[in-house]
Amino acid sequence: MNEKGNIMEGGCHCRAIRFKVVGDPFWIGACYCVDCRKISGSPYTVFAGYKSENVEILTGTPKEYASSEKVRRSFCEKCSSPFAYTYVETSSEIGKLFIPVGVFDDPSKLAPKKHVWVEQKLPWVHIENKCMTVNLFAAGVIIRKDGKFLMVQEAKPDVYGLWNWPAGHLEPNESAEVGAKREVKEETGFDVELECEIGLWPRDDEPNNPTQRKKLFLGKIVGGELAVQKGELLDVRWFTEEEIRAMKDKLRSCWVLEGFDALSKFGLDK
Numbered sequence: 001m002n003e004k005g006n007i008m009e010g011g012c013h014c015r016a017i018r019f020k021v022v023g024d025p026f027w028i029g030a031c032y033c034v035d036c037r038k039i040s041g042s043p044y045t046v047f048a049g050y051k052s053e054n055v056e057i058l059t060g061t062p063k064e065y066a067s068s069e070k071v072r073r074s075f076c077e078k079c080s081s082p083f084a085y086t087y088v089e090t091s092s093e094i095g096k097l098f099i100p101v102g103v104f105d106d107p108s109k110l111a112p113k114k115h116v117w118v119e120q121k122l123p124w125v126h127i128e129n130k131c132m133t134v135n136l137f138a139a140g141v142i143i144r145k146d147g148k149f150l151m152v153q154e155a156k157p158d159v160y161g162l163w164n165w166p167a168g169h170l171e172p173n174e175s176a177e178v179g180a181k182r183e184v185k186e187e188t189g190f191d192v193e194l195e196c197e198i199g200l201w202p203r204d205d206e207p208n209n210p211t212q213r214k215k216l217f218l219g220k221i222v223g224g225e226l227a228v229q230k231g232e233l234l235d236v237r238w239f240t241e242e243e244i245r246a247m248k249d250k251l252r253s254c255w256v257l258e259g260f261d262a263l264s265k266f267g268l269d270k
């Protein structure tokens, strides 16, 4: 067992089975499928996924039940608390263990980030945080150099003359990281490396739609030369933070100024 990382313990109701996990789960999701519903007796179950080498059973031996061809669910024989579900050897998911978060001693930090089998969800179960199933539609990059930031000036009619971070819409199945770098290259001519994620923002034209989000990164130039994307943009220029803050209504999106605020919050020096 890899001893690096956070250790969390848990076990069944009668304490015959005790276990510990090391490190953060690679996945936390709520499952709304009928199998989970029957076996838990609850409308849905939230599971934390771990590699089996990061899970150690300290006491007891969970009993196994084949809930479907490829899934084995284990539980305490005495008190019937669930322990985990795993996959059989023929599955590509072998070596992973999904533990219902309710059997941890302190599941308070194990909030679900994904929702699966939503099509089997009961109609009166409402998924509260729709951000969890966000559609990333665009990505942008804050690029800084010598105390200045790279901005692009839009040429499209509805946003003509407004300044923005280099950014654009993602192509189908394109990750935010790949799309962000591609947009910077197309718009400014520069190759960038992404240093970190700054955060998620809503669409400017649909600010109240919780499922539509764009992602902003911090990046640095690693190659290329300044070349303005003709037709799409009027200009590409470097500005200081003060100059950008003074632009106010000449900014395309709230994420320009909020991007600065997020940078400060992260303690990243500008």
Ligand SMILES: [Zn+2]
Pocket (backbone or CB within 6 Å): 012, 013, 014, 015, 016, 017, 076, 077, 078, 079, 080, 081
């Ligand atoms: Zn028990």
Ligand SMILES: [Zn+2]
Pocket (backbone or CB within 6 Å): 031, 032, 033, 034, 035, 036, 037, 117
């Ligand atoms: Zn399920």
